Amino acid sequence: MELIRFITMKKTPCVLILLFCLLSDSVISQTWFRTYGGNINTETNKLFEHYDKGYVLSGERYGNGSTCYGWVLKTDINGYERWSKSYGYTNKMVILYGAKPTNDGGIIEIGVSNKLNSNCTNPLVIKLNACGEKEWCKLYNAQNCNSGGYDIVPISDGGYMALIDHWTNNQQKLIWLFRLDSLGGVIWSQTYATDTIFVDECSHSLLMTSDSNFVITAETYYPDSSLPPNNYILKILLIKVNINGIAQFTEPWGTNNGVISDGRVSIIDAENNIYTAGRRQRTVSPGGDSPCLFYTNPTGQSIYYNDLKSNSLLGEATTVNWLQDSTLVICAGWKDQSGNDTTGLIKTTQTGNFIKQKALMFNQDNILRGSGITYNFRILIGGSVFNPTSVNWQSYLFKLTSNLEYDSTYTRPFTYDSLCPHPIVSDTIPLNDCQVVIVGLDDAEKNPEKAKLHIYPNPAVGEVIIEMPQYLVRKNQGSGITATTTYFQWNQTRIDMLDLTGKLLYSQDIPKQQTQVKLDVSAWPAGMYLARIVFMNEVVAEAKFIKQGKK
Numbered sequence: 001m002e003l004i005r006f007i008t009m010k011k012t013p014c015v016l017i018l019l020f021c022l023l024s025d026s027v028i029s030q031t032w033f034r035t036y037g038g039n040i041n042t043e044t045n046k047l048f049e050h051y052d053k054g055y056v057l058s059g060e061r062y063g064n065g066s067t068c069y070g071w072v073l074k075t076d077i078n079g080y081e082r083w084s085k086s087y088g089y090t091n092k093m094v095i096l097y098g099a100k101p102t103n104d105g106g107i108i109e110i111g112v113s114n115k116l117n118s119n120c121t122n123p124l125v126i127k128l129n130a131c132g133e134k135e136w137c138k139l140y141n142a143q144n145c146n147s148g149g150y151d152i153v154p155i156s157d158g159g160y161m162a163l164i165d166h167w168t169n170n171q172q173k174l175i176w177l178f179r180l181d182s183l184g185g186v187i188w189s190q191t192y193a194t195d196t197i198f199v200d201e202c203s204h205s206l207l208m209t210s211d212s213n214f215v216i217t218a219e220t221y222y223p224d225s226s227l228p229p230n231n232y233i234l235k236i237l238l239i240k241v242n243i244n245g246i247a248q249f250t251e252p253w254g255t256n257n258g259v260i261s262d263g264r265v266s267i268i269d270a271e272n273n274i275y276t277a278g279r280r281q282r283t284v285s286p287g288g289d290s291p292c293l294f295y296t297n298p299t300g301q302s303i304y305y306n307d308l309k310s311n312s313l314l315g316e317a318t319t320v321n322w323l324q325d326s327t328l329v330i331c332a333g334w335k336d337q338s339g340n341d342t343t344g345l346i347k348t349t350q351t352g353n354f355i356k357q358k359a360l361m362f363n364q365d366n367i368l369r370g371s372g373i374t375y376n377f378r379i380l381i382g383g384s385v386f387n388p389t390s391v392n393w394q395s396y397l398f399k400l401t402s403n404l405e406y407d408s409t410y411t412r413p414f415t416y417d418s419l420c421p422h423p424i425v426s427d428t429i430p431l432n433d434c435q436v437v438i439v440g441l442d443d444a445e446k447n448p449e450k451a452k453l454h455i456y457p458n459p460a461v462g463e464v465i466i467e468m469p470q471y472l473v474r475k476n477q478g479s480g481i482t483a484t485t486t487y488f489q490w491n492q493t494r495i496d497m498l499d500l501t502g503k504l505l506y507s508q509d510i511p512k513q514q515t516q517v518k519l520d521v522s523a524w525p526a527g528m529y530l531a532r533i534v535f536m537n538e539v540v541a542e543a544k545f546i547k548q549g550k551k
Helices: none
Strands: 002-004 033-036 041-049 055-062 068-075 081-088 094-101 107-113 122-128 134-140 148-154 160-165 175-180 186-192 199-208 214-223 231-241 247-252 260-268 274-281 289-296 302-307 314-322 328-335 341-348 354-362 366-373 379-387 392-400 427-430 435-437 454-456 463-467 472-478 481-487 492-499 504-511 516-520 527-535 538-547
Touching: 041 094, 055 107, 055 379, 055 392, 068 107, 068 122, 081 094, 107 160, 122 160, 148 199, 160 199, 175 199, 175 214, 186 231, 186 247, 199 260, 214 260, 231 274, 260 289, 260 314, 274 328, 289 328, 314 366, 314 379, 328 366, 454 538, 472 527, 472 538, 504 516
Parallel strands: 002 231, 041 366, 041 392, 068 094, 081 427, 094 148, 122 148, 134 435, 231 260, 289 314
Antiparallel strands: 033 392, 041 055, 041 379, 055 068, 055 094, 068 081, 094 107, 107 122, 107 148, 122 134, 148 160, 160 175, 175 186, 186 481, 199 214, 214 231, 231 247, 260 274, 274 289, 274 314, 289 302, 314 328, 328 341, 341 354, 366 379, 379 392, 454 463, 463 516, 472 481, 492 504, 492 527, 527 538
16 A cells, blocks of 8 residues: 655654754844753743743753653743753653643643653653642553653543553554543543544644533544545544543544645634644645645534645644634744745734744754743744754744734743742652553453443342442444443442333442442342443443242
């Protein structure tokens, strides 16, 4: 099978595969930008404004040939460093790919580590308190050698939705969501885009919508009717999921229209339309790649795309954010026909029509994928830039107004880290006590008895003991999508007992993780009965038993 492929950005530990062909060094104008890291390789994957109006950068830090640590840096409102912390193991690798603020002023981080096997990676989740100290850490022992966590979203119950790739070595089960409790325990898992029509799918980011659903932005190779048989092209893959893990749609962008696309991050509007920043490969003259904005309606239908640079040789839009006037600001990189590279911001209408642009860098090795909008509608853009003088990667942060002018320095005092009861110092925090979580995601499939309801003695005369399943398995089918979600923990279920006519004889709520129910059936007439477990208004397990008459 021949695959039509073009340049993609792969998630390789401690290495950035560069997007742009770069010709020369340049100097950034001395306005609102900050650099971090010095002579140590420091790469930023995510950034956000913290509760105190300071900024948090998250990624990895490593010396040449030395240990790679997860890295978090906190700045004040003017971007000047307050503290930084490294997290990891001696001679092992930790990279933090996703980060979000939590309601208690802390930070939730997700990434990868090779702690369990030097030649493999596993997903890692770390909860930090408001002081940047580790509250808990979970390392999930994946069934595949190269699994990782790439984004995480706090949810209303105090838990998290975690986006994980390649949990198993099954090539039809590459994109996963784990719903985690407040301490990182796995409540349920679900895999997506499992149809054989998807090839080499890979997830990038996770977005919570205003109606408490989630959108996964991913990519896949996909057949297209505009091509000869057995030819696949790269496409953005959008997956919308509800709070219980059931997919609402799984849609490659532009099915059967020949659009070759790649996207890493999406946002939504008030109606839950989806806007994805990425690139489009042009298949007609003059060819090349355009940084591009893709628009998708709430049901997953591809509506339109808008090239931001229609004549670029290479190009990609890496971030997209809303401004307060419902315009969009997009970070993009593009190479013009003369071979010059520009990284900058492009302001557009809601439909992607050009309003204004601001160049940030010229002809530099860089990738800027961190972005955010501040409380006063300033634009934050950050990422990793190669410094040819020190010959290493540094983290850069830019701050601009909504008019794409560099922001000014704030002189009034701000109080930082007020939720931490003591001064915060920069240090390295070991993860040696990080709990290893072994999640048998395929255990219910390999051992179906563990997902069944068991009743004994059977036949029964007096008391019966009903053993709850070890796992609850929900199977839902809708919109052509069959989903099987395995629950490893749950708050409450219900057991119903019925006779063969369907008459309900007994019902009882079963509290969290209760393993057995004892029931006196001595007064019941002889005959056959049905026990069933109801979870989230669905029957997830049932079993029959015989009640014998008294001898």
